[in-house]
Amino acid sequence: MMMKALVRHEYGGPGVARVEEVEQPELEDERVLVRVRASSLNKADFHQLRGFPRLLRPVTRGGVRRPKSALFGTDFAGVVEAVGKDVTDLAPGDEVFGGRTGAFAEYVSAINVVRKPANVTFEEAATMGIAGLTALQGLRDKGDLQSGERVLINGASGGVGTLAVQIAKALGAHVTAVCSTRNIEQTRALGADRVLDYTRTDFTREGERYDLVADVAGGHSWSALKRALEPEGRLVVVGGHGSRHQLGHLAGLWLSTRLSKGRVKFYVAQFNKPDLQTLADMLESGQLKPAIDRTYGLAEAQDALRTFGEGHVRGKLVLTI
Numbered sequence: 001m002m003m004k005a006l007v008r009h010e011y012g013g014p015g016v017a018r019v020e021e022v023e024q025p026e027l028e029d030e031r032v033l034v035r036v037r038a039s040s041l042n043k044a045d046f047h048q049l050r051g052f053p054r055l056l057r058p059v060t061r062g063g064v065r066r067p068k069s070a071l072f073g074t075d076f077a078g079v080v081e082a083v084g085k086d087v088t089d090l091a092p093g094d095e096v097f098g099g100r101t102g103a104f105a106e107y108v109s110a111i112n113v114v115r116k117p118a119n120v121t122f123e124e125a126a127t128m129g130i131a132g133l134t135a136l137q138g139l140r141d142k143g144d145l146q147s148g149e150r151v152l153i154n155g156a157s158g159g160v161g162t163l164a165v166q167i168a169k170a171l172g173a174h175v176t177a178v179c180s181t182r183n184i185e186q187t188r189a190l191g192a193d194r195v196l197d198y199t200r201t202d203f204t205r206e207g208e209r210y211d212l213v214a215d216v217a218g219g220h221s222w223s224a225l226k227r228a229l230e231p232e233g234r235l236v237v238v239g240g241h242g243s244r245h246q247l248g249h250l251a252g253l254w255l256s257t258r259l260s261k262g263r264v265k266f267y268v269a270q271f272n273k274p275d276l277q278t279l280a281d282m283l284e285s286g287q288l289k290p291a292i293d294r295t296y297g298l299a300e301a302q303d304a305l306r307t308f309g310e311g312h313v314r315g316k317l318v319l320t321i
């Protein structure tokens with residue numbers, strides 16, 4: 001059986017991505033076959049598109065010279081079409097969301113899939129996978145964020161940041177969120193207790209101290225970040241914008257993990273069903289409200305990738321499929 005999918009046969013910018021007819025994925029015993037209705041864009045998809053960083057290609061096993069699989073994309077929401085013989089918790093017709101490489105396609109065959117709450121759309125549920133798990137695992141597991149603690153989220157207006165603000169509130173923290181001028185209102189509406197405009201205020205020089213800094217946007221050295229931390233405060237390095245200057249800071253932060261007695265944590269978010277279920281519960285209870293900047297059709301995917309690559313999305317970009 002054939003399906004429509006966004007594919008790239010070589011590494012490159014958004015211009016190498018095109019919609020083609022390809023073979024549908026096979027249903028394996030422990031997987032469910034999902035008819036994808038919506039997907040969302042993440043930095044990970046961009047790395048898959050560009051095959052970047054080059055040095056990491058051998059370890060990511062995506063193909064050194066060209067992609068091993070033409071399919072890419074990760075987050076999805078859709079309807080279960082069929083279930084493998086070992087699947088007991090889902091059935092055809094269930095509305096679900098989850099993550100699996102190859103999600104920019106009409107069908108995906110996946111393990112990490114949970115039921116979509118009825119009060120959210122496919123588009124909203126499709127924003128949860130990578131960004132939601134990154135925010136949840138960063139704050140709760142790596143940051144060990146406790147109720148009543150003060151957390152600062154640097155980079156609060158993008159895919160990960162908008163969810164991190166809400167998850168930190170749900171965990172009972174006092175949240176200071178850092179974003180640019182045009183995103184102040186959105187960030188307040190997400191529930192942040194304090195909002196700092198990074199074009200006017202450098203949070204590392206403000207004199208305030210936090211139990212946890214979740215750094216999504218990057219751009220500060222460890223010695224600067226230490227000024228914003230309580231003496232035993234923790235730093236979770238979520239991401240950064242990837243400039244040469246930033247890479248220098250990241251290298252410094254990585255070295256500081258050796259010297260900081262566990263106060264600095266790097267991590268890569270992992271898909272698993274219990275954490276997806278936690279996100280589903282938060283959606284259902286209204287603790288999480290996805291922020292969607294814009295929705296594109298599959299035929300407009302190149303535009304969506306270009307916009308995402310510019311790095312100033314408010315919340316998430318969604319692809320309907």
Ligand SMILES: NC(=O)c1ccc[n+]([C@@H]2O[C@H](COP(=O)([O-])OP(=O)(O)OC[C@H]3O[C@@H](n4cnc5c(N)ncnc54)[C@H](OP(=O)(O)O)[C@@H]3O)[C@@H](O)[C@H]2O)c1
Nearest residue numbers: 043134155157158159160180217238239240267268269312
């Ligand atoms: N560790 C992991 O497992 C993991 C997983 C997913 C993502 N990440 C990383 O997390 C980062 C964010 O991902 P994302 O999906 O949220 O990206 P995104 O949606 O593109 O978000 C970028 C946001 O960062 C803001 N920003 C840019 N410069 C800033 C600054 N100097 N201070 C504060 N905010 C700034 C932008 O707001 P303005 O337009 O207002 O500037 C934009 O809203 C990326 O580096 C990504 O690689 C890590």
